[in-house]
Amino acid sequence: MSEDGTTALPPRSRGVIALIEENCTSCMLCARECPAWCVHIDSHQETVAAGPGGGRDRTRNVLDRFAIDYSLCMYCSICIEVCPFEALHWSPELAAPETDIRELTHERDRLRTWMWTVPPPPELDEHAEQAKEVTAAERTAQRSRR
Amino acid sequence: MGWADRLQEAYGGGVDAGTDPVAVDVPADRWVDAVTTARDVLGCTFFDWLSAVDEGGDGFRVVCHLAAHRPGAVDHLVVRTLLPREHPSLPSVAGVFAGARWHERETHEMFGIEVTEGGEVLDLEPLLLPEEFEGHPLRKDFVLASRVARTWPGAKEPGESESTPVPKRSRRPARPPGVPDPEEWGPHE
Amino acid sequence: MSSDEHEHEQTAAPARYRVVGQGLTLSVLDVGLACCAVEFAAAVAGHPDLLPLAPDDDDAGEQVLVISGTVTDKMAPAVLRHYEQLPQPRRVVSFGSCANSGGPYWDSYCVTKGIDQVVPVDVYVPGCPPRPEALLQGLAALSEKVRGGLG
Numbered sequence: 001m002s003e004d005g006t007t008a009l010p011p012r013s014r015g016v017i018a019l020i021e022e023n024c025t026s027c028m029l030c031a032r033e034c035p036a037w038c039v040h041i042d043s044h045q046e047t048v049a050a051g052p053g054g055g056r057d058r059t060r061n062v063l064d065r066f067a068i069d070y071s072l073c074m075y076c077s078i079c080i081e082v083c084p085f086e087a088l089h090w091s092p093e094l095a096a097p098e099t100d101i102r103e104l105t106h107e108r109d110r111l112r113t114w115m116w117t118v119p120p121p122p123e124l125d126e127h128a129e130q131a132k133e134v135t136a137a138e139r140t141a142q143r144s145r146r
Numbered sequence: 147m148g149w150a151d152r153l154q155e156a157y158g159g160g161v162d163a164g165t166d167p168v169a170v171d172v173p174a175d176r177w178v179d180a181v182t183t184a185r186d187v188l189g190c191t192f193f194d195w196l197s198a199v200d201e202g203g204d205g206f207r208v209v210c211h212l213a214a215h216r217p218g219a220v221d222h223l224v225v226r227t228l229l230p231r232e233h234p235s236l237p238s239v240a241g242v243f244a245g246a247r248w249h250e251r252e253t254h255e256m257f258g259i260e261v262t263e264g265g266e267v268l269d270l271e272p273l274l275l276p277e278e279f280e281g282h283p284l285r286k287d288f289v290l291a292s293r294v295a296r297t298w299p300g301a302k303e304p305g306e307s308e309s310t311p312v313p314k315r316s317r318r319p320a321r322p323p324g325v326p327d328p329e330e331w332g333p334h335e
Numbered sequence: 336m337s338s339d340e341h342e343h344e345q346t347a348a349p350a351r352y353r354v355v356g357q358g359l360t361l362s363v364l365d366v367g368l369a370c371c372a373v374e375f376a377a378a379v380a381g382h383p384d385l386l387p388l389a390p391d392d393d394d395a396g397e398q399v400l401v402i403s404g405t406v407t408d409k410m411a412p413a414v415l416r417h418y419e420q421l422p423q424p425r426r427v428v429s430f431g432s433c434a435n436s437g438g439p440y441w442d443s444y445c446v447t448k449g450i451d452q453v454v455p456v457d458v459y460v461p462g463c464p465p466r467p468e469a470l471l472q473g474l475a476a477l478s479e480k481v482r483g484g485l486g
Contacts, residue, residue: 015466025304026304026305027304028300028302028303028304031299031300031302032300032320032322033300034299034300035439036432036438036439036441037296037298037299037300037322037441038299039299040299041299041302042302042306042307042308043302043304043305043306043307044305044306044307044309044310045305045310045312059305061304061305062305064307065307069436070432070461071432071435071436071438071449071459071461072432072435072436072437072438072441073432073461073463074432074438074439074463075462075463076439094462094465094466094468094469094472095461095462096472096476097428097458097459097460097461097469097472097473097476098458098459098461098476099457099458099459099476099480100459101435101436101449101451101456101459104435104459104461274409274445275409275445276408276409276445279408279444279445281444283444283445288444290442290443290444291444292441292442292443292448293442296442324442
């Protein structure tokens with residue numbers, strides 16, 4: 001422990017969960033998989049009218065409420081792992097202690113501000129397999145060269 | 147002679163060498179003999195734990211983990227027996243290993259397994275559960291009331307909220323794991 | 336008094352810590368019930384702001400009970416007695432998800448869903464478990480609450 005009593009944080013430390021609202025499609029997977037039932041999502045459907053070129057109207061989900069109750073959260077990462085759209089990320093910051101337990105439920109505005117504290121992902125270990133996106137991109141590049 | 151072979155010789159049959167640790171299945175009326183054999187013939191002087199597994203229609207499988215020390219190594223043994231679901235009754239092995247009494251108390255209150263000594267049913271004091279507790283929590287049919295009482299955030303469909311239900315619900319609302327059909331279990335009006 | 340409650344009485348003086356640097360004295364006593372107790376121990380181990388308090392030290396300031404760990408229904412009366420045995424002024428810090436709300440064991444058949452069902456809680460520290468730094472943050476928040484005269 002250093003002089004001021006803090007310890008150096010290891011990479012990928014789990015402090016608090018951050019949300020990129022733009023990536024969220026209200027698919028409800030995180031809310032369903034959470035073992036503590038602490039993710040609360042409200043959404044509604046909106047119709048996107050077909051453009052001048054024709055076609056049919058489409059519906060899309062609009063997020064109304066996304067909240068995580070940190071009094072219940074067990075920091076298991078299941079919500080972050082299951083999200084297909086990478087809307088949730090770990091931040092090493094600590095959620096502040098509160099005198100009112102209701103303040104431990106962070107709504108989406110607060111969850112967005114945690115995004116500013118999310119570090120870039122750490123480098124892969126030198127013996128690790130290459131990331132699949134890199135392998136796919138290299139394959140595409142090779143094909144276009146032929 | 148290997149450990150599994152010694153078990154085969156001591157018990158005659160029912161040895162399952164495929165599990166780790168090695169297990170031996172015995173009938174319920176041979177339970178005390180089996181544990182005594184483990185202690186006296188196989189040198190299992192260490193009683194680790196005794197508990198049960200609810201195997202549904204088959205009944206309750208009572209499991210006891212024992213260990214024998216030899217210089218530089220430990221041999222493990224799991225002794226098992228199957229009790230019928232309707233009236234599960236287990237003879238006590240506290241006469242063989244005194245520490246088994248606590249484990250039998252816990253197994254009794256968690257599974258509702260009756261423990262007998264010399265043919266008499268023992269009146270065992272609850273060990274872990276509060277006095278007012280009703281039911282046997284580790285049975286598979288024990289419902290966790292909190293999961294029934296609390297609204298599951300995942301019950302909503304994408305595009306649904308309290309004020310805007312999804313127009314067409316083609317299938318029944320999803321239930322979280324461990325929550326039975328409200329027709330079968332739940333508060334009465 | 337049932338025999339259960341007799342077993343819960345303290346027979347030895349518990350370890351208390353004085354928190355410095357907050358502008359007031361806090362005497363912190365940990366009710367270590369589960370994994371969060373390890374984080375509490377990590378927080379107090381050699382921390383410059385947390386000094387062991389002698390058992391007969393009378394200048395104890397605010398008595399703070401830190402509940403670290405899962406509270407089971409069988410253990411809840413003992414925690415209540417801990418709280419009632421503290422002289423005034425006394426405060427409670429709920430440390431970790433289990434003490435806040437039952438946490439990962441919220442649906443268990445035997446877990447009290449938050450120690451605030453049994454004693455009044457002044458500060459809730461989130462985490463599972465909270466880092467040692469979070470304990471200091473929680474005590475700082477408590478000091479602010481006490482100094483602010485709220486509650």
